Amino acid sequence: MDKPTILVTGGAGFIGANFVCAWLSRHNGTLVNLDKLTYAGNPANLHALQADPRHVFVRGDICDPELIAQLLARFRPRYIVNFAAESHVDRSIHSPDAFVKTNVDGVFLLLEAALHHWKQLTQPEVEDFRFLQVSTDEVYGSLSAEESAFSETTPYRPNSPYAASKAAGDHLVRAYHRTYGLPVLTTNCSNNYGPYQHPEKLIPLMLLNALAGKALPVYGDGANIRDWLFVEDHCRAIERVLDSGTPGQTYNVGGHNEKTNLEVIRTLCAILDQERPRLGSGSYREQIRFVADRPGHDRRYAIDASKIGRELGWKPVESFESGIRKTVHWYLSQHRDWVEQVLSGDYKEWFAINYRGR
Numbered sequence: 191m192d193k194p195t196i197l198v199t200g201g202a203g204f205i206g207a208n209f210v211c212a213w214l215s216r217h218n219g220t221l222v223n224l225d226k227l228t229y230a231g232n233p234a235n236l237h238a239l240q241a242d243p244r245h246v247f248v249r250g251d252i253c254d255p256e257l258i259a260q261l262l263a264r265f266r267p268r269y270i271v272n273f274a275a276e277s278h279v280d281r282s283i284h285s286p287d288a289f290v291k292t293n294v295d296g297v298f299l300l301l302e303a304a305l306h307h308w309k310q311l312t313q314p315e316v317e318d319f320r321f322l323q324v325s326t327d328e329v330y331g332s333l334s335a336e337e338s339a340f341s342e343t344t345p346y347r348p349n350s351p352y353a354a355s356k357a358a359g360d361h362l363v364r365a366y367h368r369t370y371g372l373p374v375l376t377t378n379c380s381n382n383y384g385p386y387q388h389p390e391k392l393i394p395l396m397l398l399n400a401l402a403g404k405a406l407p408v409y410g411d412g413a414n415i416r417d418w419l420f421v422e423d424h425c426r427a428i429e430r431v432l433d434s435g436t437p438g439q440t441y442n443v444g445g446h447n448e449k450t451n452l453e454v455i456r457t458l459c460a461i462l463d464q465e466r467p468r469l470g471s472g473s474y475r476e477q478i479r480f481v482a483d484r485p486g487h488d489r490r491y492a493i494d495a496s497k498i499g500r501e502l503g504w505k506p507v508e509s510f511e512s513g514i515r516k517t518v519h520w521y522l523s524q525h526r527d528w529v530e531q532v533l534s535g536d537y538k539e540w541f542a543i544n545y546r547g548r
C-alpha cells in the first residue's frame with residue numbers, strides 16, 4: 191500500500207489540526223507536524239492522536255532552516271503542506287512584524303529547504319514531490335457589491351498587513367516554480383469555520399460572548415460580506431489538490447456562502463436561542479453592539495471556486511446551515527473543557543505534561 195510521508199507545518203492550529211486528523215484517518219504513512227505553538231497553536235487540538243505512532247509532533251519554527259533541513263533529510267516527505275502563519279487580521283494591524291517574519295521569511299526559508307530537498311530526490315520521488323501553500327482569498331483585496339467573485343486570475347491587491355504578508359509568501363511560491371521548477375501548488379480559500387477555531391475569530395468569539403452574557407461586538411454597520419466554508423471541506427480540497435492538482439497552478443476554494451457579518455451573528459443567535467435559551471427572557475440578538483470599524487476593513491470577499499470543481503471534481507459537502515449547526519454543537523456540548531483551556535492558557539501546561547520529550 192502507498193504510504194506517503196507528509197510534512198505539515200502549523201498543524202496544531204485550527205485548520206492544520208483538522209487537516210492532520212483527517213489525513214491520518216485516510217492515509218497510512220507518517221505525518222510530521224511542525225508547529226511553533228504560538229498563542230494560536232494548541233496541542234489539545236491533537237489529543238486524539240496522542241497514541242498514534244504515525245503522528246510525529248515537532249515543536250519548532252518554519253524560520254529555523256537547520257531544523258527544516260534535518261526533518262526533510264530524516265523523513266524524506268513526498269508532500270510539504272504549509273499552514274503555519276500568523277493569521278489574525280486585527281493582530282496584524284497592531285503588530286505586523288510577526289506576520290512578515292512567519293508569512294514571508296518563513297515561506298522563503300521553507301521554499302529554500304524544499305528546493306534543496308527536491309533536488310536530492312531520485313526518480314520517481316522527484317516526480318511525486320509537491321509543496322502546497324495554504325493561502326487566503328484576502329490576498330485579492332476587496333470587492334464592491336457589483337463585482338464578480340475572485341477567480342485565479344484576479345490580481346493580488348491585499349489591504350491588511352496580514353493579507354499583504356500572505357500575498358508576498360504566495361508570490362515567492364509562484365516564483366520558485368517559474369524560476370526553479372519546484373512543483374508547487376497554492377490554494378486560496380475563503381473564511382473557514384468549525385471545530386477548534388481560536389476564540390479570537392468571529393464565530394467562536396460571538397458564540398462564547400453570547401453564552402457569557404457579554405456584548406457581541408459588530409464592526410461598522412455589520413454589512414461586510416465574507417464567503418464561509420466548513421473547515422472539513424477545506425481540508426478535503428487541499429487533499430484533492432495535492433493528489434491531482436497541476437504543479438504551478440492555483441486553486442480557489444470557497445463555499446458559495448456569501449453572508450454579511452450581521453447575518454452570521456444573527457444565525458448564531460437564532461441557533462443559540464433554540465439550543466440554549468437565555469436565562470431570563472429575550473434573544474441573544476439583544477447582546478449585539480455596533481463598534482468602530484476595523485481600519486481598512488475590506489467590504490466584500492467572494493470566491494469563484496469553479497476551477498477546482500471542473501478540473502479536480504471538488505465541491506463542498508456541508509451547507510452553511512448544517513455546518514454552522516455542527517459548529518455550535520461542538521462548542522456547546524463536547525468541548526467546554528477545550529474552550530476553558532484556550533481561554534485560560536492552561537493548554538501550554540497540558541503540552542508540557544503530555545508531550546514532554548518528543
Ligand code: NAD
Nearest residue numbers: 200202203204205226227228230231251252274275277382
Ligand atoms: P491558526 O492561527 O489557527 O494556526 C496557525 C498555526 O501556525 C498555529 O498552530 C501556530 O502555532 C503555527 N505557527 C505560527 N507561526 C509559526 C512558525 N513560525 N513556525 C511554525 N508554526 C507556526 O491559523 P488557521 O486559521 O488554522 O490558518 C492556517 C492557514 O490557513 C494560514 O496559512 C492561513 O493564512 C490560511 N487560511 C486561513 C483561513 C481561515 O479562515 N482561518 C482561510 C484561508 C486560509
